[in-house]
Amino acid sequence: MVNETAVAIARSVSTRKTSARETIDALYPYVESSDKTIGSYLSLTHELARSLADKVDARVKAGESLPLAGVPIAVKDNMCLRGTVTTCGSKILENWVSPYTGTAVQRLLDAGAIPVGKTNMDEFAMGSSCENSALGITRNPYDIGRVPGGSSGGSAAAVAARQAALSLGSDTGGSIREPAAFCNVVGFKPTYGRVSRYGLIAFASSLDQIGPFSQTVEDAALCYDVMGGFDPMDATSVDRPLETTAGHLRADLRGVRIGIVKEFATSELGSTVDALYKKAYADLEKLGATLVEVELPTAEFGIATYYLIAPAECSANLARFDGVRYGLRVDGSNVQEMYENTRAAGFGPEVKRRILIGTYALSSGYYDAYYVKAQKARTLIARDFAKAFESCDVIASPAASTPAFSFNAKSDPYSMYLMDYYTIPGSLAGLPSLSVPCGSVFPEGGSRAMPMGLQLSSPLFAERSLLGIAHAYERATLHAEKLALPQIASV
Amino acid sequence: MTTAALDVSPDVIAKYEAVIGIECHVELKTASKMFCACPNAFGGEPNTKVCPVCLAMPGALPVPNRAAIEHMIRAGLAFGAEIPTFSKFDRKNYFYPDMPKNYQITQFDMPLTQGGVVEFWLEDGSRGSCRLTRIHLEEDTGKSSHAGSGDGRIAGSSYSLIDFNRAGVPLMECVGEPDIRTADEAVAFLESLKRTFVQLDVSDVKMEEGSLRCDANVSVRLHGAAEYGTKAEIKNMNSFRSVHRAIESEIARQIGVIESGGRVVQETRGWDETTGTTHSMRSKEQAHDYRYFPEPDLVPMELDPAHVAALKAALPPSPAVRHRRYVESYGFTVAQATQLVDNVRLAEYFDRAVELTNAPQAVMNFVLGDLSRLANETETHVADAKITPDALAEVIAMLDAKTINSKIAKDVLAKLWIAGGSAKAMVEKDGLAQVSDPAALAGFVDEVLAANAKSVEDFKAGKENALKFLVGQVMKVSRGKANPALVEQALRDRM
Numbered sequence: 001m002v003n004e005t006a007v008a009i010a011r012s013v014s015t016r017k018t019s020a021r022e023t024i025d026a027l028y029p030y031v032e033s034s035d036k037t038i039g040s041y042l043s044l045t046h047e048l049a050r051s052l053a054d055k056v057d058a059r060v061k062a063g064e065s066l067p068l069a070g071v072p073i074a075v076k077d078n079m080c081l082r083g084t085v086t087t088c089g090s091k092i093l094e095n096w097v098s099p100y101t102g103t104a105v106q107r108l109l110d111a112g113a114i115p116v117g118k119t120n121m122d123e124f125a126m127g128s129s130c131e132n133s134a135l136g137i138t139r140n141p142y143d144i145g146r147v148p149g150g151s152s153g154g155s156a157a158a159v160a161a162r163q164a165a166l167s168l169g170s171d172t173g174g175s176i177r178e179p180a181a182f183c184n185v186v187g188f189k190p191t192y193g194r195v196s197r198y199g200l201i202a203f204a205s206s207l208d209q210i211g212p213f214s215q216t217v218e219d220a221a222l223c224y225d226v227m228g229g230f231d232p233m234d235a236t237s238v239d240r241p242l243e244t245t246a247g248h249l250r251a252d253l254r255g256v257r258i259g260i261v262k263e264f265a266t267s268e269l270g271s272t273v274d275a276l277y278k279k280a281y282a283d284l285e286k287l288g289a290t291l292v293e294v295e296l297p298t299a300e301f302g303i304a305t306y307y308l309i310a311p312a313e314c315s316a317n318l319a320r321f322d323g324v325r326y327g328l329r330v331d332g333s334n335v336q337e338m339y340e341n342t343r344a345a346g347f348g349p350e351v352k353r354r355i356l357i358g359t360y361a362l363s364s365g366y367y368d369a370y371y372v373k374a375q376k377a378r379t380l381i382a383r384d385f386a387k388a389f390e391s392c393d394v395i396a397s398p399a400a401s402t403p404a405f406s407f408n409a410k411s412d413p414y415s416m417y418l419m420d421y422y423t424i425p426g427s428l429a430g431l432p433s434l435s436v437p438c439g440s441v442f443p444e445g446g447s448r449a450m451p452m453g454l455q456l457s458s459p460l461f462a463e464r465s466l467l468g469i470a471h472a473y474e475r476a477t478l479h480a481e482k483l484a485l486p487q488i489a490s491v
Numbered sequence: 492m493t494t495a496a497l498d499v500s501p502d503v504i505a506k507y508e509a510v511i512g513i514e515c516h517v518e519l520k521t522a523s524k525m526f527c528a529c530p531n532a533f534g535g536e537p538n539t540k541v542c543p544v545c546l547a548m549p550g551a552l553p554v555p556n557r558a559a560i561e562h563m564i565r566a567g568l569a570f571g572a573e574i575p576t577f578s579k580f581d582r583k584n585y586f587y588p589d590m591p592k593n594y595q596i597t598q599f600d601m602p603l604t605q606g607g608v609v610e611f612w613l614e615d616g617s618r619g620s621c622r623l624t625r626i627h628l629e630e631d632t633g634k635s636s637h638a639g640s641g642d643g644r645i646a647g648s649s650y651s652l653i654d655f656n657r658a659g660v661p662l663m664e665c666v667g668e669p670d671i672r673t674a675d676e677a678v679a680f681l682e683s684l685k686r687t688f689v690q691l692d693v694s695d696v697k698m699e700e701g702s703l704r705c706d707a708n709v710s711v712r713l714h715g716a717a718e719y720g721t722k723a724e725i726k727n728m729n730s731f732r733s734v735h736r737a738i739e740s741e742i743a744r745q746i747g748v749i750e751s752g753g754r755v756v757q758e759t760r761g762w763d764e765t766t767g768t769t770h771s772m773r774s775k776e777q778a779h780d781y782r783y784f785p786e787p788d789l790v791p792m793e794l795d796p797a798h799v800a801a802l803k804a805a806l807p808p809s810p811a812v813r814h815r816r817y818v819e820s821y822g823f824t825v826a827q828a829t830q831l832v833d834n835v836r837l838a839e840y841f842d843r844a845v846e847l848t849n850a851p852q853a854v855m856n857f858v859l860g861d862l863s864r865l866a867n868e869t870e871t872h873v874a875d876a877k878i879t880p881d882a883l884a885e886v887i888a889m890l891d892a893k894t895i896n897s898k899i900a901k902d903v904l905a906k907l908w909i910a911g912g913s914a915k916a917m918v919e920k921d922g923l924a925q926v927s928d929p930a931a932l933a934g935f936v937d938e939v940l941a942a943n944a945k946s947v948e949d950f951k952a953g954k955e956n957a958l959k960f961l962v963g964q965v966m967k968v969s970r971g972k973a974n975p976a977l978v979e980q981a982l983r984d985r986m
Contacts (some may be wrong), residue, residue: 080550093549100543102550203551205787235554235789313787316582319593320547324653335651337589362584362782371784 102199
């Protein structure tokens with residue numbers, strides 16, 4: 001079990017108090033047994049981990065300074081890592097072995113991180129509970145009767161269950177922040193364009209962004225500093241110097257203005273949840289921050305806007321899964337039939353639904369009414385945020401409206417889409433945003449207290465300020481540490 | 492629709508006018524592909540010039556090729572096109588096995604170049620022009636080959652193989668306005684495009700290697716009609732000759748359809764080289780909805796007007812402008828002008844020598860005559876030989892001043908071809924200057940008269956040929972340097 005933060009592990013391996021190899025070898029038996037219950041991982045990369053750990057130990061011995069020396073990481077299964085099966089949680093890629101390694105993953109490995117395995121996810125990152133995975137079930141470590149959130153549910157659960165010190169997720173409309181909130185961990189989505197998407201299997205290209213899950217804000221900052229920055233392989237990555245964050249964490253919030261969104265009134269979420277967020281906002285104030293009310297009048301159109309743009313992009317992005325070059329192929333009497341058979345068998349219902357929505361939204365005659373209009377709405381939402389940030393440094397809100405729900409509780413797709421109500425507007429604006437644990441509530445009919453997350457969002461490229469503020473709140477409240485992780489039954 | 496009678500009489504055909512618009516795809520000459528670092532080169536073992544990006548592996552992303560964008564801008568500028576300050580890429584969605592992403596990255600509503608005019612000329616000396624709608628940048632597909640059907644066609648084949656070496660090669664699509672009226676003009680238009688692209692070194696423009704591919708939209712109408720007829724799009728033409736034949740055949744077919752009371756259907760038709768006819772491929776009702784939308788993996792292009800202006804200033808004169816100058820200002824024949832223009836480096840050499848001499852006719856005679864012959868003999872381009880335009884200009888000036896005669900000029904050119912250097916210096920050093928001094932000439936004349944008494948007799952008997960012989964003898968004695976006109980005069984005087 002991972003008992004230390006990434007920062008502590010890296011320090012320990014760097015000073016040779018322990019080795020990367022020992023760290024990894026000690027971790028795998030726990031991962032293997034606990035994962036029978038939790039199901040964070042779709043595949044483990046034990047062989048690769050051992051050989052990389054030995055290399056890290058040799059590099060440390062040779063005097064190299066590695067910021068993530070020996071830190072066990074979990075990688076969402078939509079990120080390419082050469083030689084590993086990379087499935088996107090889909091039957092269509094069930095046996096596909098990536099022939100190359102994506103930039104963000106490579107930067108972590110170069111910094112000494114050790115990949116434990118690839119984590120479960122909603123198929124092609126489409127979902128908010130991990131239930132859309134075609135390849136396995138992931139359970140919430142705080143209540144195995146509940147979902148871990150999604151789409152990066154496996155990566156959230158892996159860090160929550162101490163099966164990895166850090167993990168990578170991808171966030172398109174909330175796929176890092178919502179599962180982080182559900183699993184009592186920190187989940188951070190950087191500014192769109194800050195972390196290279198090269199090697200991240202696209203869902204919606206203009207929204208997808210890689211980010212870390214961690215036990216602490218400090219660990220997230222460390223991970224971000226390593227993997228962020230321009231990449232010539234991604235034309236949408238931003239070519240300007242990365243402002244590092246780990247050395248700029250703060251102890252209090254004096255002089256910080258925190259925006260509370262008028263349209264995100266928590267009173268509608270029930271008295272327990274309302275009280276929890278009121279308390280969180282009060283705690284921010286206690287640390288010296290000033291609370292200011294801000295307005296996001298177009299935020300309510302976030303979900304409608306998102307569910308046109310993201311499916312439109314995915315309808316093209318997923319066209320390459322056709323049975324011709326790789327992945328599943330189900331033969332037919334001609335190529336058209338082969339396409340149809342392959343895609344019918346390979347994609348699950350939610351993926352098909354979004355491809356259909358997107359194809360429709362881009363069709364001749366509907367394009368202006370749907371896609372173009374959604375792009376205009378997206379611009380308006382971004383403008384609302386820009387205006388709000390004229391009077392505050394970060395915006396605070398719930399990360400999700402409820403704690404983790406039970407399996408099969410959201411059978412209606414729209415009720416599932418609503419889980420991302422608070423996270424989607426910031427995604428459309430490309431903002432850096434994170435979820436930090438902010439306490440727990442007993443869900444209706446639940447026997448265990450379940451974690452909740454506070455979402456903090458900042459202006460574009462203000463990661464340093466955002467992580468600094470989140471760190472101050474986290475250290476002052478210690479909510480993650482206060483909620484005990486239940487004993488995970490070994491099966 | 493059945494095939495209508497194609498044997499319409501020339502009188503009937505003459506009642507009609509064809510309206511033709513050409514669209515062509517031109518592969519750009521760059522070191523690497525459009526969106527990845529794979530080499531952009533024709534041929535090679537199948538699937539050896541590929542990477543995760545051009546194979547559309549999951550997670551791979553495109554990064555645009557700056558050189559290809561610059562080629563496009565220069566190509567557009569060469570035709571006087573407008574280059575916008577803002578342009579973008581779009582996705583064109585359709586499934587086809589040789590297109591790895593099942594969408595093509597192309598440009599829909601904001602192409603890199605808009606407008607422009609292609610000037611062309613025909614063999615008979617007439618000139619014409621065709622407006623360009625636009626030129627846009629996109630990526631090429633791979634190549635399919637079908638096995639098991641015996642004839643390489645997809646129908647009846649048992650499986651298909653795909654070579655992705657060509658997938659992702661930068662491609663510019665040039666869309667012409669329907670300004671063309673004859674098959675001759677269509678070919679002349681394509682030749683003008685080709686000359687320009689070769690001159691700019693933006694493409695090899697080889698139809699046989701597929702680096703130039705074109706479609707023709709053809710319709711017919713009665714002369715004087717205001718409305719266009721219904722058009723058919725002709726595909727599968729793989730040489731300029733087949734473009735010509737296909738258009739002629741299609742014009743005759745459409746006239747035949749109309750004359751026999753039928754209606755031309757809007758459709759795509761394939762050209763069949765062996766039968767010399769076009770056949771229906773698909774009708775408009777089966778047209779795709781390509782669902783274009785802006786490519787989210789690429790950021791829009793903001794083009795710096797100062798950079799575009801610099802590219803424009805650095806452009807060489809266009810082949811059409813050059814051709815017009817050669818014909819209209821220099822009085823060359825269309826064939827002579829075309830011969831020069833078709834060989835850009837020769838035309839540049841020619842232009843430089845004309846600048847130095849202001850004697851285009853003399854320069855043309857040497858460039859297309861002696862120098863081209865030497866080029867053939869030595870298999871060396873004139874521009875690569877040691878003889879400089881400056882040396883050629885010196886030779887012409889010395890001829891003009893009668894310092895040397897034409898025989899010596901030929902010898903000097905041949906020597907300079909290999910040795911280079913100044914023609915003037917060579918003539919001085921080797922003592923090749925023409926001898927016009929009466930005393931020196933008198934010496935040669937005396938010698939020849941003394942040795943050829945019989946010829947003198949013949950001349951005196953009225954045989955003019957004898958004089959020619961004697962002049963030749965004087966030239967021989969003077970080793971070619973004697974001024975032939977003065978020699979003749981001196982001989983006459985003496986005899």
